[in-house]
Amino acid sequence: MTLAQVEVGAKTNExxxxxxxxxxxxxxxxxxxxxxxxxxxxNISWLVETKKAHYIAVIKANQPTAYxxxxxxxxxxxPVQHTASASGHGRRESRSIKTCGIAxxxxxxxxxxxRLAIRVHRRRKPTGERETRESVYAVTSLDAHQTDPAxxxxxxxxxxxxxxxxxxxxxxTFAEDASTVHTGTAPRAMATLRNLAIGALKALGADNxxxxxxxxxxxxxxxLPILGNTNNPDTYGT
Numbered sequence: 001m002t003l004a005q006v007e008v009g010a011k012t013n014e015x016x017x018x019x020x021x022x023x024x025x026x027x028x029x030x031x032x033x034x035x036x037x038x039x040x041x042x043n044i045s046w047l048v049e050t051k052k053a054h055y056i057a058v059i060k061a062n063q064p065t066a067y068x069x070x071x072x073x074x075x076x077x078x079p080v081q082h083t084a085s086a087s088g089h090g091r092r093e094s095r096s097i098k099t100c101g102i103a104x105x106x107x108x109x110x111x112x113x114x115r116l117a118i119r120v121h122r123r124r125k126p127t128g129e130r131e132t133r134e135s136v137y138a139v140t141s142l143d144a145h146q147t148d149p150a151x152x153x154x155x156x157x158x159x160x161x162x163x164x165x166x167x168x169x170x171x172x173t174f175a176e177d178a179s180t181v182h183t184g185t186a187p188r189a190m191a192t193l194r195n196l197a198i199g200a201l202k203a204l205g206a207d208n209x210x211x212x213x214x215x216x217x218x219x220x221x222x223x224l225p226i227l228g229n230t231n232n233p234d235t236y237g238t
Contacts (some may be wrong), residue, residue, distance in 0.1 A: 001198075001202055002195035002198070003025060004021055016122060018043045022051065027053035028053065029053070031055065031155060032047060032056075033055070033159035034159070036059070036062070038057075039058065041062060041112050045112045048112065049205050054140065054141045054142050054146075055113075056118070056138055056142075056152065056155050056156060057111065057139055057140070057157075058136060058137070058138045059111065059137060059139060063110075065110040066109055066111045066139070070109065070119070070139070073191070078098045078100055080098060081098055082096070082152075083096045090126055090127045091117060091126040092124070093122065093124045094115075094123045094159065096121045097153045098119045099119075100119075101116060102115055109139055111139050114141065115139075115140060116139065116147075116152075118137075118138040118141070118156070119135055119136070120156055121134070121135050121138045122136065124137075136156075140152065151185060169198055169209050169210075170198070173196075173209050174194045174197070174212060174213075178203065201213075
């Protein structure tokens with residue numbers, strides 16, 4: 001569910017909006033995940049020290065020092081600690097995770113407040129195609145006593161799922177990419193309305209936004225509970 005949004009201007013980039021977007025939110029004790037683009041040291045220090053939150057940060061080659069340190073850890077000596085697999089959308093995928101404590105006395109990792117190093121190994125086999133393999137590295141401010149490999153794997157996987165659970169719905173079901181609204185603050189207002197609609201439907205238990213949207217289009221009275229009219233709750237259905 002979208003709790004906050006901010007418009008990114010044409011002459012700036014997303015990383016400068018990291019703090020303004022999260023500043024109003026109460027994040028103490030929560031675990032925040034984000035795209036690798038936002039693995040910026042100053043922002044992560046602010047997240048931990050000011051907002052009192054934890055993080056899981058994917059580290060890619062644009063953070064060369066931290067990435068090299070993570071890749072050089074003795075992963076071959078660490079057993080797989082959790083595995084998961086799934087099939088769907090024309091492919092089979094399996095994921096395994098290993099974690100490693102980061103010892104400060106050994107130099108740590110060049111990333112603020114990092115306590116555990118993470119390696120996620122993904123194997124993907126699209127139907128009729130060759131299998132691909134990829135290792136993704138991450139760090140987290142969580143200590144080993146605060147989490148376990150299964151929870152870390154779920155958090156990483158859950159962040160990857162944001163694309164399907166939010167962006168894909170906006171772009172496909174609500175045709176955001178095809179929108180011809182480009183003037184002034186109208187694009188931001190329309191994005192707000194789309195996110196509000198998606199969040200309201202999810203809060204009411206709709207697990208298929210496209211199907212529910214079509215049902216409301218065909219029978220508009222089904223939208224009454226969303227608008228606060230609960231006199232006849234049986235009019236809504238998913």
